[in-house]
Amino acid sequence: MLYDPLKSTGVTPDLPRPDSYWASTHTPASYAPPDSDIHTRFAVIGAGYTGLSAALELAESGEDVTVVDAHDIGFGCAGRNGGFVLKGTGRYSLSAIAEKWNTDIALRMRDEFNYAVDLLKSRVKQYAIDCDMQAGPYLKIAHNAKSAITLETAQKHNRSTFDSDETFVNADALRDHLNIQHAFGGVIQPGLALHPLKLVDGYASACHQRGVRIVTHTPITGISDTGGKFQLHTDSHKISAEKLIIASNAYTPKVLHPCVDKRQFPVQSSIIVTAPLTEAQRNATGLNRPMMMMDTRMMKYYYRVLPDGRLLFGGRGAVSASERGDAASRLRLEKAMQYSFPALHNISTEYFWNGWVSVALDNLPRIMTDKERKIGYAMGYCGSGVSFAALAGKRLAQKMLGTPVDTRLPVYHDHLPEYPFSGMRRIALRALYAWAKVAE
Ligand SMILES: Cc1cc2nc3c(=O)[nH]c(=O)nc-3n(C[C@H](O)[C@H](O)[C@H](O)COP(=O)(O)OP(=O)(O)OC[C@H]3O[C@@H](n4cnc5c(N)ncnc54)[C@H](O)[C@@H]3O)c2cc1C
Secondary structure, eight states: OOOOTTTSSSOOTTSOOOOOHHHHHOOOOOOOOOSSOEEEEEEEEOOSHHHHHHHHHHHHTTOOEEEEOSSSTTOSGGGTSOOBOOSOOTTOOHHHHHHHSOHHHHHHHHHHHHHHHHHHHHHHHHTTOOOOOEEEEEEEEOSSHHHHHHHHHHHHHHHHHHOOOOEEEEHHHHHHHOOOSSOOEEEEEEEEEOOHHHHHHHHHHHHHHTTOEEEOSOOOOEEEEETTEEEEEOSSSOEEEEEEEEOOGGGOOSSSOTTTTTSOEEEEEEEEEEOOOOHHHHHHHOOOSSOEEEEOSSSOOEEEEOTTSOEEEEEEOOSSOOHHHHHHHHHHHHHHHHHHOGGGTTOOEEEEEEEEEEEOTTSOOEEEEOTTSSEEEEEOBTTOOTTHHHHHHHHHHHHHHTOOOOTTSGGGTSOOOOOTTGGGHHHHHHHHHHHHHHHO
């Protein structure tokens, strides 16, 4: 049984857990469904990074909070992602933000992105979350000569304008770091990666310690607002709340609430994990220590060396959920990995799984509430949320509590735009994938 947000009615508790490397190396704590009706001041829909982080912030401020998930904690992207801790979100680089808005906004966004990583690290420390943090080089790799020039120009601009710690290396110098084929240069900076399922488990445990009620296996099938209170529709007990946070991201059902309906587009990303590399394979590829890589293709490949010496390799998945699409995605990833690292031509793929990424129409997530601060949401991270989604949850909680956040920043300023012709989104995505194949 496969979940497809645009075809299924919503996440249900009987869906299988992803057969991921993360799930095979960690079993998160389990939380029960409700055993009686719940009235809470804040209800949060979704137990991923956004929802749990919002709940933690609210609980740390002394609020009564209930987090509800349709499945287990981390059933969505939070338990399935690549574990890259990125300084950014959405699809805008800092230069692109400066171009669309201005340099001052880009500098403020940079500070916010840096703060997201600091927040992650400080919570990991404060709540003693063991999530296999790995520091190592993060390489952005040019897949053609034109991209190498673009990377080099951007690196100079990022250093002078944004004080970044990036270094450009040409194709020869890149091979000192990595024996990768069909690469034309790259940018290197310090990187960080982790075990995403352990992280979400740690956030849930921190919430639990702070008195947050976490209920799982309880899909919210509808929301009504009666007498100043939200009634969350479930198949079992009644849940009512004075305030509501929607943190269901790409896993949001097609129809949940007008503030999120048709305002994001779920797009699949797929991951393979190989057997541990042999010493010969490590020597031949240079994949012999913690390192993270992402290329410059329109449909990017991202890969990293895991603590036990396996290679995680990810990229775009199928347009809709199907076993045939999965088989094609797995093969595409294997071929792409072998194209870059021919020495891995006979390595076995031991894990394959997918997840749904939430894409905003204008490539920028939003963290917003209504005017009365009764309902809020955060989503649309476009595949970059390990650090930012947790900051988004914190900022959303602050907004709901009336604590000022910097609304000059576009992510906090206005609502997610609605997709026009939302029924056509997949036709457009198919066309984009076909075009990207030709363009690359
Ligand atoms: C394959 C893949 C690789 C990625 N790699 C990276 C990476 O390396 N680095 C990075 O920064 N980002 C990455 N991302 C993106 C990142 O994982 C997400 O941005 C982030 O996890 C979003 O967290 P979230 O809490 O908002 O949403 P989610 O973790 O998706 O949580 C949403 C939750 O809502 C629940 N839910 C949905 N509907 C309902 C309902 N009706 N009732 C109750 N509960 C409901 C779901 O069960 C789910 O648990 C990746 C994503 C994918 C899919």
